[in-house]
Amino acid sequence: MLDKLLPLLQLCDSNFPSGAFSHSFGFETYIYNEKINNEKTFREALCAYIRTQLTYIDGLACRLTYDFLQKQSKDDVSRLNEMLAALCLARETREGTRMIGERMWKLCREIYSFEIWNDDKEKRDYIHPAIVFAIVCDHLEIPKDITVLSYLYTSVQALVQNAVRGIPLGQTDGQRLLVFVQPYLIEAVQTIDALTEEDLGAVTPGLEIAQMQHEQLSVRLFMS
Amino acid sequence: MDEKASIIGRVRGMNWSGLLQCTAVEKNGRTIVSDCYYEGAFKLARPIYLHPSQPTIYLMHVGGGYVDGDRYKTEISLQKQARMIVTTQSATKIYKTVKMPVQQYTSFFLDDQSVLEFFPDPVIAYEKAKFYQETTVYMKASATFIYGDIITPGWSESGDLFRYDWIRSKLKIYHEGHLKLFDHLYLEPRKGITDIFQMEGYTYIGSLFVVSPLITKDVLKKLEKIAAHFPNEAHFGWSTPTVPGLVVRILARETYIIEVIFQLIHQLIREECFQEGPIFLRKY
Numbered sequence: 001m002l003d004k005l006l007p008l009l010q011l012c013d014s015n016f017p018s019g020a021f022s023h024s025f026g027f028e029t030y031i032y033n034e035k036i037n038n039e040k041t042f043r044e045a046l047c048a049y050i051r052t053q054l055t056y057i058d059g060l061a062c063r064l065t066y067d068f069l070q071k072q073s074k075d076d077v078s079r080l081n082e083m084l085a086a087l088c089l090a091r092e093t094r095e096g097t098r099m100i101g102e103r104m105w106k107l108c109r110e111i112y113s114f115e116i117w118n119d120d121k122e123k124r125d126y127i128h129p130a131i132v133f134a135i136v137c138d139h140l141e142i143p144k145d146i147t148v149l150s151y152l153y154t155s156v157q158a159l160v161q162n163a164v165r166g167i168p169l170g171q172t173d174g175q176r177l178l179v180f181v182q183p184y185l186i187e188a189v190q191t192i193d194a195l196t197e198e199d200l201g202a203v204t205p206g207l208e209i210a211q212m213q214h215e216q217l218s219v220r221l222f223m224s
Numbered sequence: 225m226d227e228k229a230s231i232i233g234r235v236r237g238m239n240w241s242g243l244l245q246c247t248a249v250e251k252n253g254r255t256i257v258s259d260c261y262y263e264g265a266f267k268l269a270r271p272i273y274l275h276p277s278q279p280t281i282y283l284m285h286v287g288g289g290y291v292d293g294d295r296y297k298t299e300i301s302l303q304k305q306a307r308m309i310v311t312t313q314s315a316t317k318i319y320k321t322v323k324m325p326v327q328q329y330t331s332f333f334l335d336d337q338s339v340l341e342f343f344p345d346p347v348i349a350y351e352k353a354k355f356y357q358e359t360t361v362y363m364k365a366s367a368t369f370i371y372g373d374i375i376t377p378g379w380s381e382s383g384d385l386f387r388y389d390w391i392r393s394k395l396k397i398y399h400e401g402h403l404k405l406f407d408h409l410y411l412e413p414r415k416g417i418t419d420i421f422q423m424e425g426y427t428y429i430g431s432l433f434v435v436s437p438l439i440t441k442d443v444l445k446k447l448e449k450i451a452a453h454f455p456n457e458a459h460f461g462w463s464t465p466t467v468p469g470l471v472v473r474i475l476a477r478e479t480y481i482i483e484v485i486f487q488l489i490h491q492l493i494r495e496e497c498f499q500e501g502p503i504f505l506r507k508y
Contacts (some may be wrong), residue, residue: 035420048421056410086397086406089471091463202392202410205429207421209473212461216448 007140011133012154018104018129020158023096024166024222025053026211027159031166032219039173042163043180046156049207050184054152056202057087058130059192062151064200065134066144077131080200084128087201090211092224101127108136145189152185166221241294242266244283248338250305255279257308266296269313274503280309283344289317290355293324299331302338302367311505315345318353318378318388325354332360334367339436339498343486343505346374346428346479349388353378361397361435365467368436369397370493372486374479375411377427385427386413397435397467404467405435426459426475430482432489435469438497444470446496450488455481 010016027045030036036045061084068076088094105127108114114135130151137147157178164174214224236243242265249258254277262268265287271279283298290296302308318326334340349355361369373393380387390412397405409431417423444464454460458481460474472489474482491502 030420045420048416048419051415052421082403083406085466086403087408089405089407089463089465089473090461091465094466199410201406201408203408204421205409205473205475206424206459209424209459209461209475210421212463212471212473215463 004140004142008137008142008146008150011136012150012157014157014161016104016154017107018100020100020129020154021161022222023093023100023224024159024162024214025093025096025224026090026207026214027162028166028220028222028224029210029214029217031163032217036163037167039169039177042167042169043177046159046163046177046181047184048204049159050152050156050181050188052202052204053207054155055188055191056195056199057084058155059148059152059188060195060200061128061130062134063144063148063192063195064197065131066138066147069134069138070144077135080197081126081128081131083200084131085126087203089203090208090214090224092214093211096224097128098126101129101132104129104132104136108132112136112139114139145193148192149185149189152188156181156185162222236261238297239295240264240297241290242285242296244268244297245299246281247301247303248279248306248308249303250307250338253277255302255306255308257281265294266298274309274505275500278307278309278339280311280503280505282311282313284313285316289319290326290328291319292321292326294326296326296328298329299333300340301333302335302340304335305337306335307339309341309343309503309505311342312344315376316347318347318349318355320350320352321354321389322352325356328355328357330357330359332362332369334361334363334369336364337366338364339368340370341490341503342369342371343490344373346376347391347393348376348378349391350378351380351387353388353391355388355391355393357391357393359393359395361395362401363397363399363435365400366437368434368438368497370432370434370436370490371395372430372432372490374428374430374482375409376479377413386417388413395433397433399435399467405433405465405469405471407431407433407471423475424459426477428476428479428482430472430474430476430486432472432474432486433465433469434471434489434493435465435467436493436497437468439464439468439470439493443493443496446492447489450492454485454488457481458485460485 247259
């Protein structure tokens with residue numbers, strides 16, 4: 001297990017240049033409207049985000065990809081990728097995940113060699129970061145539940161760092177939040193494990209509206 | 225459209241609570257309903273020409289509402305250049321479903337340059353209702369699809385809102401055979417529906433989807449202008465999908481607020497994209 005830990009730490013490191021720090025995925029709209037304005041309101045929103053968006057979209061997409069890879073079903077991965085692109089109705093959030101996904105994909109293909117993926121010459125115009133993360137972890141032989149949990153953690157970590165800058169919060173508050181959310185992330189992995197493809201993408205209308213409204217915000221720290 | 229023939233062949237005789245199939249064709253600049261079949265609780269009245277060349281059809285349910293285990297299917301095809309407006313005669317009411325959720329499947333097949341405008345009345349889900357709705361569109365890139373959907377919270381004897389068990393509503397738009405727009409709305413009142421990210425304290429939800437090559441940057445700019453005049457009781461956002469078009473999500477505390485916004489956008493699209501006047505569908 002020791003040999004698996006280091007690549008996983010590298011992938012989840014906040015210095016890993018995925019570009020996630022440029023995106024708030026709708027949180028900035030709530031900060032702008034002062035619905036999120038301190039540690040308490042951010043913590044509640046973060047927990048809601050874990051229960052909804054992270055569970056039914058990102059986390060489930062990561063787990064499904066891992067399952068498809070175990071079955072060597074590349075077509076299912078492509079189909080899932082197409083669904084994820086179609087699912088995100090807010091343009092900036094869709095472009096944000098596209099940019100993060102592409103950067104991760106490009107970088108990971110430089111540092112690792114995925115046998116079944118390297119032969120793919122076809123121009124890919126979208127790859128969701130959850131899919132990239134699962135492909136890398138599958139390649140590194142990291143177990144499924146740890147893959148999903150790590151992916152959720154990296155997503156939450158980026159949001160917390162953005163909140164520290166955006167609200168702003170203290171660095172210690174940020175680290176305290178990352179301890180606070182741990183049981184919620186583990187619970188989310190268990191929930192995700194019991195879901196099926198039919199559950200994928202169950203969106204929350206309020207967050208989606210915030211992601212859409214972000215396009216019209218007059219002052220913006222983040223690209224989404 | 226290979227999918228179409230195989231799907232239509234399969235669904236008859238499958239014991240639906242209501243089944244409706246209909247085809248519209250364009251003839252000498254006018255669209256006519258050329259073929260129509262219905263069984264069970266579904267019925268279709270004679271098309272009404274609110275516009276001289278575009279029929280409006282009213283989907284009817286002959287019972288009072290949807291009950292336990294009901295399964296409905298509607299399939300509407302528009303051939304090349306056909307234009308049709310589709311609505312319902314009244315709200316879709318979902319009553320208590322104890323054993324099996326109510327399922328409703330609707331498919332549209334839109335051939336080259338056809339235009340379909342679909343504005344059903346709101347879905348009302350009452351106490352202990354479970355409702356699954358799946359709408360699938362197979363369209364050509366030159367076709368136009370406009371769809372406005374409203375979900376209301378229903379009410380119970382106690383007067384409380386949101387007493388239904390759950391509503392799941394999916395929309396899949398296949399654009400030249402590829403899934404380009406997928407919406408999945410899942411509302412489960414027991415799980416903090418009024419919270420942040422969910423309904424944000426609002427009770428009604430409206431979603432408007434437009435996929436059309438005629439939605440240009442120019443039209444979107446005009447939308448931005450009229451959006452400033454939307455009723456301020458509404459909480460809404462709009463964006464653009466991966467194919468030319470428009471998506472609007474609205475939260476409100478009354479149905480008519482959503483209907484007003486739908487109408488303003490619908491009118492803008494009819495004017496800007498088709499140089500047509502507005503259409504008023506309301507039946508009361």
